[in-house]
Amino acid sequence: MADSEDERRSRTRGAALGRMGRWLSWEASAIGRSARRALASPGPERDVVTQSLKAAGAAAAAWALTGWWWQAPMALMAPWTAVVLVQSTVYRSLRSGVQQLIVIALGTVLAAGAANVTGSTMTAMLLVLPVTVLLGNYARFGEHGLYAPTTALFVLAYGSHSGFDVLHRLFESAIGAVIGIAVNALILPPVHLRSVRESLRRLPSESAELLHTIADGLREGYGQQQAEAWHDRARRVTAVLGDLRDARLWTRESYRLNPGSRLRRTGPALPTTEWDHAWERIADPLVALTRTLASTVSETPKLRPLPEPVLAHLSDLLRAAGDVCAADRAVLEERGGSGSAREERALALEAAWAAHGRLKRQLLEQDSETATSLGGLVAESQQLLYELAPVEGDVRASRDGGSGQNRG
Known part of the structure; x- marks a missing residue:
């Protein structure tokens, strides 16, 4: 018994040291990335x-x-x-x-x-x-x-x-x-426009990367750990929204009593706060959707797992939604450009609605328990697509515009 207790303590210490080592490694990597970004280009x-x-x-x-x-x-x-x-x-x-x-x-x-x-x-x-x-x-x-x-x-x-x-x-x-x-x-009086721009770029970039990762996982097969990781990443998108709100406050404050503000090159005007509110509405269904996926593969599943044909349609939908978010990043950076990013965005949104229609038709072919799982995903993905409304200029237009003809 004593030996087993010693072994248990040794394993506990080993696990704690392993976690500490991983944390130190992650922290060192994060510091290294920050140092490289500071040397490479302007930024926070x-x-x-x-x-x-x-x-x-x-x-x-x-x-x-x-x-x-x-x-x-x-x-x-x-x-x-x-x-x-x-x-x-x-x-x-x-x-x-x-x-x-x-x-x-x-x-x-x-x-x-x-x-x-x-x-x-x-x-x-x-x-x-x-x-x-x-x-x-x-x-x-x-x-x-x-x-x-x-x-x-x-x-x-x-x-x-x-x-x-x-x-x-x-x-x-x-x-x-x-x-x-x-x-x-x-001496270089601080103006925090770059922090706002960084957060504005992170929202569509991280959302697109997450949606593409989920789409690939649905095709290849996923488990509890993977689904929970998706949910954690979706919640981090809401944290970026908090960073954006703070950055806007800092930007407004940084112009007060700033003798160098008129001498600094500010670049293109920032999107209005309506852009931020639109992403708040996008983040909510994204979190809900990943929570539902995690619920189908937990240790004691609260919802029945979905069959492969359903997962394939959902994968198509989320990949197209990710393409919309990626185009949003391009629209943000294109301001006054050729408009090609807006065209790509409209096509991706149309493809997403088409995949949503196929997913909705799958409801009729499922038993009641599977239909319950699928119904939640259909509703959450529909809300996500409604919020991914087309943009006009640099601010999202009303939810009724664009490719809504494919919403059936």
């Missing part, structure tokens, strides 16, 4: 590198001014403040600068006052830290609230709580804030 990865170098440069400049040239007694405060204020937008840098200076001032004044009144560092900490931690949790200060208790700790730990020390600390923090904001505003 290169933007992160740019902002990181700007933050490092702002901190170095603040230290050079206060620590090296001026030799200020509290020189650490300047680079500490500067590096934090190279934010994702100029507006956010300004707002964060005000928040941080208020928080640092509160932490400094409270700590210095308590130390001077009590004459004891320990007593001052017991009095000040609860107050500054509460201030740090005040929602208006956001992520900068942490600087209230940390500043108080610096003041008390180093005994720098005379009136001269307090003024120096605040003055050097202000210098760091000015340098951080100036670097962010004047």
Whole structure:
């Protein structure tokens, strides 16, 4: 029994180490891909590198001014403040600068006052830290609230709580804030259009790849693990929608108080948010469809598995729907081009509706249990095709346009 218990523990440790190894391998691969993308072309990865170098440069400049040239007694405060204020937008840098200076001032004044009144560092900490931690949790200060208790700790730990020390600390923090904001505003001020474009491209690309993968799996045969992987990938499409919403918010904010926004090349205008809403409607039936497929091959199937002829028609439908999504990516990038992508899209949508008609006719040939499984897929795929309406320009048109004549 002892040996078997040891073996069980050994297997458990081996499995845990294996998972850790796979995670580390995946993480290293992801970092490598990001590094290659940053070197290869403009994009979110290169933007992160740019902002990181700007933050490092702002901190170095603040230290050079206060620590090296001026030799200020509290020189650490300047680079500490500067590096934090190279934010994702100029507006956010300004707002964060005000928040941080208020928080640092509160932490400094409270700590210095308590130390001077009590004459004891320990007593001052017991009095000040609860107050500054509460201030740090005040929602208006956001992520900068942490600087209230940390500043108080610096003041008390180093005994720098005379009136001269307090003024120096605040003055050097202000210098760091000015340098951080100036670097962010004047050196490649960030505009987040690329993040929006990246998310806009990912939606049709990942949807097309998923639909084509499912279509191939239906032809070749699939199992529980494969179907659950499809469902996970479909849910990740909804995560991309969240990224797109965040990117649009960042883009709007990045134009506020940005002195370089008019000088930056922005490229073609972005599609309106109606395009985003259309993809939200597409993602829902995609998730539902993959959930139904997974339910037919689970360990205890909730729905009866489908026969091969039905799977063949469904495969044709999903492949054509994937072609529509792939054409959507081309339409997005073609803006003002020849219109060939729109023609390919219309043909693919017509083929999808034709396959849907064949799939619907299969309902009449199935027993009641199989018809239940098939009926769900027919309804979900029909909803998917309705939402894959033709596009007019760069925004999806109404659901009644295009190839709807084949919906029978």
